Amino acid sequence: MVLSAQDEEKTQFPLEKFYVERKKNKTSFLNKLVFGLSTGVGNTIFSHETTGFGIFQLNGQPPTLFDTQPENVFAVVPPQLFPQGMEAAIRYSNWLTDATQSTSPISENTFNPLTFQSITTAPYKFRGNGLNIPLKLTVHYEYKQFRFGAGYSYELMLLGSLTGSSAIIPEQYSVTPSSTLGFMSRYFGIIGYSFYRYNKYLATVDANIGNFSPGSNFNSSLIEKGLYYNLGLTVEREFSEYFKVFARPSIEIKSYSIALPPSGKSIDHAMNALYLNVGVTYRIPELPKCYHKYCRVQINHAHGNKEYRSRDHKFYEIQNPGYGENDPVLIKYKGKNKRKLNPY
8 A cells, every 4th residue: 555645744753742842042142252361471671762862871870861952952051062061951861651850950070971972863772671460351252263352451560670782872871760660451452363273272373452551650641652462372272162271472562652841852662572371261151051950961951942061060171071071081090090900
């Protein structure tokens, strides 16, 4: 007996009576958001190259800068009295953070040609370092291999002395900021691309681009700054679908200029840096934890028309394990058992 197509449909078992259609998870967007927290260490390299300013230093005192333009140096005394006319020049100290003015007189007896350089064409440099300890918060959205997000960083910065780094300015010319301890803050955007995976390790090249505030030990009214650019390589180690640890070495480019009133001039400072950040990331789970306290299912599963993840696994353990992933190391190879002839 051959059944028609209509008769065949009538004789099919109604499986929908036993299998309920599962509801879709409404937090599918949220579980693609990844939150990160990190700290680390950084080294900021301060440097500047200046023309149009002279440098003066008395023994045992920090060096000071002065404008070499005649209309600024010889504001009171005629040029023919140079160098005695130096007593009329406005000099600047602490030009890394504040550009403090000094108008104390310089007598002819204290003038020494070896401690005075009037440089109008040859550049001279100072270099120094700063120690950075950042605390960084980030959030980014992952779409396939791409990342887009934003972050905030607040970091302690300890400034060191700037020393001469050219033949014109020897090393004994050093400048120590009046306030060496400060806190730098910054807001930035994130863009990244994951390009390589090996087992539980993932490599991502990313960039942080944003605005920075040098800190309260800098005179913000004299400072003009722009964006900063930080390029890094993030290497993550996955512990679960939602929890990772990472290390991120990076290089950063940023600069600012500080005005020296009333000369109308400014000094440009480069404050590039090297960083090493270490931290953790956490992604919101796609499924809620199983509500049934006696349920011991180890994988994603359903109760009724809703799907749940296992309640037995910590957030840093695999949430939806495959065969053998729960405990890949046998008991006989753990702890004291690995020294026993017969661990069982």
